[in-house]
Amino acid sequence: MITETTTSAEVMALDKQYVMQTYGRQPVVLVRGEGCFAYDAEGKEYLDLVAGIAVNGLGHCPPKVVEAICRQAGVLMHTSNLYYTPGQVELAKLLVEISGMSKAFFCNSGAEANEAAMKLVKKAAKVAGHPEQCEIVTAEKSFHGRTLAAITATGQPKYQKSFTPLVPGYKYIPYNDVEALKAAVDEKTCAVMMEPVQGESGVHPGTEEFMKTARELCDKFGAALIFDEVQTGLGRTGKMFGFENFDVVPDVMTLAKTIAGGFPMGACLARDKWADVFEPGDHAATFGGNPLACAAALATVTEIRDGGWVENAAKVGSYFCKQLATLPGVKEVRGLGLMVAAEFGEPKAKDMISKALDKGLIINATNEYTLRFVPPLILTEELVDRAIATLREL
Numbered sequence: 001m002i003t004e005t006t007t008s009a010e011v012m013a014l015d016k017q018y019v020m021q022t023y024g025r026q027p028v029v030l031v032r033g034e035g036c037f038a039y040d041a042e043g044k045e046y047l048d049l050v051a052g053i054a055v056n057g058l059g060h061c062p063p064k065v066v067e068a069i070c071r072q073a074g075v076l077m078h079t080s081n082l083y084y085t086p087g088q089v090e091l092a093k094l095l096v097e098i099s100g101m102s103k104a105f106f107c108n109s110g111a112e113a114n115e116a117a118m119k120l121v122k123k124a125a126k127v128a129g130h131p132e133q134c135e136i137v138t139a140e141k142s143f144h145g146r147t148l149a150a151i152t153a154t155g156q157p158k159y160q161k162s163f164t165p166l167v168p169g170y171k172y173i174p175y176n177d178v179e180a181l182k183a184a185v186d187e188k189t190c191a192v193m194m195e196p197v198q199g200e201s202g203v204h205p206g207t208e209e210f211m212k213t214a215r216e217l218c219d220k221f222g223a224a225l226i227f228d229e230v231q232t233g234l235g236r237t238g239k240m241f242g243f244e245n246f247d248v249v250p251d252v253m254t255l256a257k258t259i260a261g262g263f264p265m266g267a268c269l270a271r272d273k274w275a276d277v278f279e280p281g282d283h284a285a286t287f288g289g290n291p292l293a294c295a296a297a298l299a300t301v302t303e304i305r306d307g308g309w310v311e312n313a314a315k316v317g318s319y320f321c322k323q324l325a326t327l328p329g330v331k332e333v334r335g336l337g338l339m340v341a342a343e344f345g346e347p348k349a350k351d352m353i354s355k356a357l358d359k360g361l362i363i364n365a366t367n368e369y370t371l372r373f374v375p376p377l378i379l380t381e382e383l384v385d386r387a388i389a390t391l392r393e394l
């Protein structure tokens, strides 16, 4: 089987044979990571500006998270949500304290967190005596995950077309289009669900006017404002949460990606009356918030809060944007904190990915024109300089 002497080429061939080919993978086999760097099977070093697509917020193998996982793995990995566990309570309290929400539900991924949020708002309308209030308004070019309801919420036909029939009851509007939002939200709306910054479609920050309008319309019609903070949450945008960028507080918010430093976890947070909608039996996840995941998340979120990494993301992110803008061919730089995109005038972004890999740099493109960077929050200006030097050579 696969050993330390198996080559990258052999691993790639076995993947093609045994793994469902759902991913367009880059031709590299990663075997190890430390901080902002990852290493392939041949020992080559890569500066990782993708960080597991915004998951490795504290970099690869952050010592405090590794320590927490190792310790908890030897104590209690999993029980069941039929029983109380201290770590889950502690994590919920921490998330509530830093977010201003009231209660948490734990699951294992972003899509699952959004499923929880969408079930919650549908039930809330029924409990309130408004079963007709069952539509969810989302944005075009949004991304909310890959389950059936999540791809339905995702306003991108390319993710939906092979999987019809979709879930009924969704309406789409162009992101940041205030008039379209006003026209779409009515007495049938149970929620408006938005990303504070659209990530997957190329890093498009929301406007304050749009988010404030969403807040007002939800208040007017008694609908919930859901922020999908799966990617923007926990420091990514240079604030602890994306919503802090525009002074609009959601009723329900979802987290995943960075939350447990690389360990799979998702969470749905809700405040005030929305926090008490679910009752025993309404929703569940076998693995959700198990002791191992909670230990990883507690260590991660505590370090993000206390280590100064949110401020670091803001500072290094703005430095990164300035440097990217100096690259030849860059037409526009967008982003908040360490969620950054560089758009080129010519279709060369995808081509740059493999060239960058050759030079020891891991980057991502959302289309032929746009490079997306979601590096670890621990990135330094020195490493930005190194990345920019490599990009300039390309």
Ligand SMILES: *Cc1c(COP(=O)(O)O)cnc(C)c1O
Residues within 6 Å of the ligand: 108, 109, 110, 111, 112, 114, 143, 144, 145, 146, 195, 199, 200, 228, 229, 230, 231, 232, 256, 257
């Ligand atoms: C990644 C992402 C998701 C999906 O998360 P999974 O863990 O892959 O299910 C949902 N929403 C946003 C905004 C994301 O970036």
